[in-house]
Amino acid sequence: MHKIKYYTLSEANVSGINLRYSQGRSLVELMIAMTIGLIISLAVTSLFVNNSKTYKTFDDKSVMEEDGRMALNTIAYQIRMAETGPPQNTTTQGAVGAGKSEYDQGAGEAISGCSGGFISPVVPASPVPCNLSTTGPDSIALRYVVDLDNSNAAAASAAAVTDCLGQIVPQTIKDNPWDSNYTVENRYYIAVNPATNRSELYCAGNGGVPIGTAFLAGKPIVENVVDMKVVYGYDPMNQQSVSGFFNAADLAAPTVPTPAKKSSWMDGDPDPTKWSGILSAKICLVMRSANDGLTPKPMSYTNCSGTVVTAPDKRLYSTFTTVVGVRGRTSGRSL
Template identity: 25%
Template sequence: MTMTRTAKPVRQRGFSLVEMMIAVVLGIVVVGGLINLFIANRKGYQLQSGANYLQQNIRVASDRLGWSLRMADFWGGNAYTDININSTATGAITSAGGSCTQAWATSLAPNSTGGGSVFGYSGSTTFPLGAACIGTAANYVKGSDVIVMRYVDTQILSPGPVPAEAATIAANPNQVYLVTAVGGQATLFANSPVPTTPTNSSSIRQYVYPYRVDMYYLRPCSAPAGAACAATDDNGAPLPTLMRQYLRSDGTFVSEAVVDGVEQMKVAYGVSVSGGTSPAPTSYMTASAVTAANAWDRVVSVAVSVVAVSPVRDIAVPHEATYKLSSDCTYKIAAAGTDVSACTNFTPFGDKPWQYTRAVQQFVVQLRNRNEN
């Protein structure tokens, strides 16, 4: 009789409870490390994006302001003293309110009240030209400066012995133009007929340029829900914005946002002893000081200082710094609180200002069209 041996069953073993707990702990450690790495990378990306945002904002602000400043005092080959102001020019403009009137818009003589190719206003508790000029007092960042430039655009409408585009000019009756004879005379006008400049000298080659008025100021919010900035704008964190108010082709003034995130702006004016005959400034002065010295006709360069602020909060470290933008504006950002000196009633951005990154830049623009008048 043959004996059959029964195979001994193989004993199978799984993870023990201890081994499983070790594996779970190791998994948690690895996943936690990955999460921390992801958070760190995301935070680094946000901070870098914030820094790029600041630099981009400063670049846009300097480019736009620089363009207007470089164009200031361009009158198609003439000096402002050669320009006649036709009543049609002032009649075509609608007052924006406050001191932003028709006469102010066409005031070309420096040292007149608010006139000239470049004129500035030092920061104040209220908008220096009257709150109605920008709609309401709530649309002005207190303590920030305001600057106005006047010039004619580079677009030439009608070169030739006699202006040839009367139909285009007639179709825009509220657009203010300058008709000029280079080295002769010029007239600021609106609608047709186009004045002959000089009088009874139609044989002299003439040009017509659109007239421009640019005013830059800071508004406390980027996108107001209504006519005035409010605490609920910009998702409850109103972001200060560089604004440009300009004279539109229909004769009205309109404000547009140039770039948001500009917290403060101060402007200094380089004054030369001999004005247009010497492009080198001997000193830089605030707008109020230039006005007091009756020296707007001797301003040959402009220095603009801006502070850009990121809308993204960074709580990792306090972003403490002191910003001295001019002799009449210094403010300190510190975790212990904000110390503001001279900037009249100015309040930095954010409910906790030290948790936001900032960047400051100053740029100087030479007034290349400044003539000896």
């Protein structure tokens, strides 16, 4: 059995045993090492936090821009469709071999809007009654006529014309039994979604209910839309030329003249209204990011009125605009 021999410090030095490598670290060395480790940890944490915030900012900005483009394209498509429809022949026009020059909209405007929004987006009236305010978001209503050959189908197995919410639109009754036309009306407006407490773009369509009855409740289609303004390119002389852009409140004022009925119009064509003189529309939407706290301080942006404003929170804001022509009223149109 081996015995363990213990050395004193003097004996170890005499024996040639070096104790330098068996000594511990000093307090100063330990503090320096802890400080260096803490600095490295703080640097790594700060880099991670900054990268996460940058990623979140870019992600929110990307979603905001995608939603803005989608909202603009959705409304722009409907404006292009306004007043389109297949030709309809009346007895008088048929006698001279002429097709009806105006789309058969029934009792309603192909395009109309409200400064400050609709009083109610579901009332069957056209144009829709408006709020008497110009401070809130605008709204717009659009109508066109389609048949099963040029419409959105609810399902491939059961073709049907649908509105902006996918609701089936009832067939429009015509004098000609071979007509299978459908009058589609979609109304776009801004409202706060009670489920998310966010301002969103809503749409109410005339599908799912009989013609002439109140629409079903509108539903949100694009979130985080905080404002919408629409101005209309107006042609008071029926010369296929826009004389100026007016909002809905301007068009309601008596200072804007109603277009005169041209002598070349056919019997049975409806009397002109101010809304029938609209050739184009400029849409402006203000979008915001879904998350708050993305900017160090409230950002400034240019709103739809061209005014630089400061945001009420620390979200990202961006303004989207486009000008769209009403194809059914432009030169060279085809019915």
